[in-house]
Amino acid sequence: MQRIVNLSISQIREKMGKEESIEDILLLSGQNFYNEFNRQPVRIEALVISFCVEGIAEAVICDREYVINKGAMFVKTPGAFSLWDWTSENYTGYELMISMDFLKKLPFDMKIISTAFAYLKNEYLFRLTEEQQENLLHMLRLTEGLTEHLDHYKLQALQGTISSILYFVCSLIRQAEKNFDKRNGDSPNRNRKHYCFLNFLELLGKYSYQERSVAFYADKMALTPKYLSSIIKEVSGKRATEWIDEYVMMEAKVILQHPKTNVAEAAYQLNFSNTSFFGQYFKKHSGMSPGNYKRKYAG
Numbered sequence: 001m002q003r004i005v006n007l008s009i010s011q012i013r014e015k016m017g018k019e020e021s022i023e024d025i026l027l028l029s030g031q032n033f034y035n036e037f038n039r040q041p042v043r044i045e046a047l048v049i050s051f052c053v054e055g056i057a058e059a060v061i062c063d064r065e066y067v068i069n070k071g072a073m074f075v076k077t078p079g080a081f082s083l084w085d086w087t088s089e090n091y092t093g094y095e096l097m098i099s100m101d102f103l104k105k106l107p108f109d110m111k112i113i114s115t116a117f118a119y120l121k122n123e124y125l126f127r128l129t130e131e132q133q134e135n136l137l138h139m140l141r142l143t144e145g146l147t148e149h150l151d152h153y154k155l156q157a158l159q160g161t162i163s164s165i166l167y168f169v170c171s172l173i174r175q176a177e178k179n180f181d182k183r184n185g186d187s188p189n190r191n192r193k194h195y196c197f198l199n200f201l202e203l204l205g206k207y208s209y210q211e212r213s214v215a216f217y218a219d220k221m222a223l224t225p226k227y228l229s230s231i232i233k234e235v236s237g238k239r240a241t242e243w244i245d246e247y248v249m250m251e252a253k254v255i256l257q258h259p260k261t262n263v264a265e266a267a268y269q270l271n272f273s274n275t276s277f278f279g280q281y282f283k284k285h286s287g288m289s290p291g292n293y294k295r296k297y298a299g
Helices: 009-016 033-037 100-104 110-119 130-146 152-176 188-207 214-220 225-236 240-256 263-269 275-286 290-297
Strands: 005-007 025-030 042-044 047-054 056-061 064-069 072-076 081-087 092-098 125-127
Touching (some): 005 009, 009 033, 025 130, 064 072, 072 152, 092 152, 110 188, 188 225, 214 225, 214 240, 240 275, 263 275, 275 290
Antiparallel strands (some): 025 092, 042 081, 047 072, 072 125
16 A cells, blocks of 8 residues: 555646636546546545445545445545545546635534544444435535536525535434434534634644644644643543544554555654654554554555
């Protein structure tokens, strides 16, 4: 497996030859655009909602292998990566990519989606009923139409449609998560905390292969480490250090699965001071040494 490719919405738009109607969102329909990346793991700097309309595919989302077929929807946070191993010739679907900046402009209760994001570590793929498929497909086609020849009025309608899709997706996540932790309260302070959590996830997606300290992310967000830690714990139920370790381990496993990368190179790429420290860290969080992991999983 090769190193993760980080892509912005504008880079994907340019690669796919799509005209820009609005900077912060992109909707692709038709064949799987991940085929352009030749089995490279890809991380998109956006919230991504994918929906399979026809065909079948095999993919890895973070550490998990999935078979994706008609009626399957998966959701990826800005820090998650995916690698598509294979798609059938008749595969068609939709890829909706929404930047964090666009999310913040929506008439949408952000605490709902940020709490849902916290539980996406449990599951990424959702199997939709026929009725749910029809509802999602209708909203995606409406979104596709609204992005053409965009004006002020269409933009307002687009924001409403995207909000409807997000509420729909969060409803599915909640149904799938039996122990979903319902959080109440509509204060501006509470909404700011959920924005902070989303920003933290976005920063993890960009910097987790280099930085492992809460202080680094707190500095990026102009917060104290103690305050950031308290926000992350309150919103997600997990400590900031736990989130950091999860993202670092995702990066480490992807690097180690590359057949030409040894443990020392992995330690260097992930900014560990030495191989021994990396080995201790990896074993602590995976239960095996990086060498044993590589022998087991490297292609």
